[in-house]
Amino acid sequence: MPKILMLDMKQEISSFNPLPSGFENFLVYTGDAFYRHRGLNTELGGAFSVFDAREDITLIPTIAARAGSAGILSAEGWKTLSEKMIAEIAPHIDGADAIYASLHGAMGAEGELDPEGWLLTEIRRMAGPDKPIVISLDLHGILTDRMIRQVNGITIYHTYPHVDFADTGMRAAKLLLRILDEGIRPVLARVVVPALVRGDELITAIGCYGDLIRECQRIERDGTAVAAGIMIGNPFTDVPELCTQVIVQTDGDAETAQREAVRLAEEFWPQRFRMQGKLIGLDRAIAQAKTMKGPLIFTDAADATSSGATGDSNAIIAALEKASYKGKVLAQIVDPAAAAAAHKAGVGATISVTLGGAIDTGRYTPMPVTARVKLLSDGQARLETMKTPLDAGPTAVLTFGNFTIVVFSKSISLFDRAMYYANGCNPPDYDLIVVKSPHTEHHMFEAWAEKNFNIDAPGATSADLKSLGHTICARPMYPLDPDVTFTPAPVIYWG
Known part of the structure; x- marks a missing residue:
């Protein structure tokens, strides 16, 4: 009976967020708590659905450690997290026949800019050369040579906005089982493309990036490849191997893997x-x-918190107030002091506080307001798509004039409602709604809105990539550099 060890470590960071994150940012499940992912739209949930259908498989759940997107993980935070990961995994490695690791790919820590690479290296050292390891990754991850x-084997998200979390885990589990049951020997071709991309054309349902992803899906489904994807990286994670890359894996056929990876890269490049x-x-x-109505x-x-920004930008609400916009405005902001003042005063009280500029003080100036405390909460919720928990800490709804602002104590993902x-x-119910995410699922906002304005505002995740100040990623890199040329140079692994 094959014994499969499972683990999960996920965080996405912005190198341009001035506030480092720590181990306390992570929600950690070990032991029986690991099974809470069963039935969820997560990679682990998808993998469980495949493995649980097999009576001949024994699962070895170890640790699931997930943090919301934030600033770079502190050295102390990484030391604690890495030691915790190894402590939970190491005792079970010898008894495992194979390993599935759910990762993000866009982590970064002070002193270790490739945490996923470090962890996988340690797992391989403990497991030895022969035990198969399959991983799943976000398409915004940075897949490194290490x-x-x-x-x-590697499986990669195929949707943006992301909805295929469980599907990606299912594909990883099925690939791992093919390696165990059928003895397939995947060979991987990697083509690095010197481009960072952003914008509406990345929406896979309607954009040109989605057309290329559907080619990846086609060659998976027709058997040309055992797995394929195009990783566009997270342009805000400034690390040495930040790039776009095409990954194609076949069953021992290096020539086909290389041909397909080059073809997809050549189709991607002119559309950058x-x-x-x-x-x-x-x-x-x-x-x-x-x-407009x-x-x-x-x-x-x-200021997309799901991409690693601070969430404390008041740029839009300050400009709306200055311009005397009369419609009803709904917005969200991270400001722990304002939230604390509201909780101290209580519902119905009127308080004088500042909003914004609480964390990213170099970009935002605190905005003085006199507001009524409309509602208080513990900041607990669940993401709509994944059903995983959110914890924004003490939270308040403040109203002043035509503004309703939901104020959080902690940064959390805001890519849904x-x-x-x-x-x-x-x-x-409002005339103008501020959404701190580059994109959301269509039905959540755009389906009923007259217009979605993609605002040019300052922030740690600005789509004006040249404004951020990359210093670590490889150069030249489009659009950071004006004259970038590209000739596909496929690299073959495992062949």
Whole structure:
């Protein structure tokens, strides 16, 4: 009976967020708590659905450690996390026949810019050369040479906005079982593309990136490849191997893997111009909003907490107030002091506080407001798509003039409506809604909004990539550098 060891370690960071994250950012499940992922739309949930269907498989759950996107993980935080991971995994390695690791790929820590590579190297050292290891990754991950050399198979998200978490875990589990049951020997071709991309063309349902992803899905489904994907990295994780890369794996056929990887890379490269953020100036967007019925969405992708930003940008609400916008505004912000003041004062109280600029003080100036405390909560919710928990800490809904602001104590992912709903706010009831995410699932906002404005605002995850100040990633790199050439240079692994 094959024994499969399972583990999970996930965080996405922005190198341009001034506040490092720590071990306390991670929600850690060990022992029986690991099984809480069963039935969820997570990679582990998908893998469970495959493994549980086999009576001849014994599972060895070890540790699931997940943190919301944030600033770089502190050296102390990484030391604690890495020691915890090894402590939970090491006692079970000898008894395992194979290993499945659910990872993100866009982690980064002070002193270790490739945490996933480090972990996989340690796992391979403990497991020995013969036990198969399969991993799953976010398409925004940065797959490094060190990571690839430790594993035997890789599956990658195929959707953005991401909805195929469980599907990716299912594909990883099935690939691992093929290695165990059928003895397939995957060979991987990797083509690095010197481009960082952002914008609406990355929406896989409608964008040109999605057309290429569907080619990856086709060659998986027709048997040409055992797994394929195009990883666009997280442009805000400034690490040495940040890039776009095409990954194609076949069953022992290096020539086909190389041919398909080169073909997809050559199709991707001419479209890099399209795959950039199309931003509108804040003043212009407000001027247009004043003449429109709405509801309207103001997308604040520059302060996208799900990409690693701080969440404390007040740039949009401050500009709306200054411009005397009259419609009803709904927004979210991270400001622990304001949330604490509201909890101390109580529902119905009027308080004078500042909003914004609580964390990223170099980019945002605190905005003084006198507001009524409309609602208080513990900041607990669940993501709509994944059903995994959110914990924003003590949370308050403040109202002043035509503004309703949900104020959090901690940064959490805001790529759906969960925290609006959990705090008594229904977005369609407002004229203008601020969304701190570059994209959301269509039905959540755009399906009922008159217009979605992608605002040009400052932030640690701005789509104006040249404004961020990359210093570590390989250069030249489009669009950071004006004249970048590309000739596919496939590298074959495991062949």
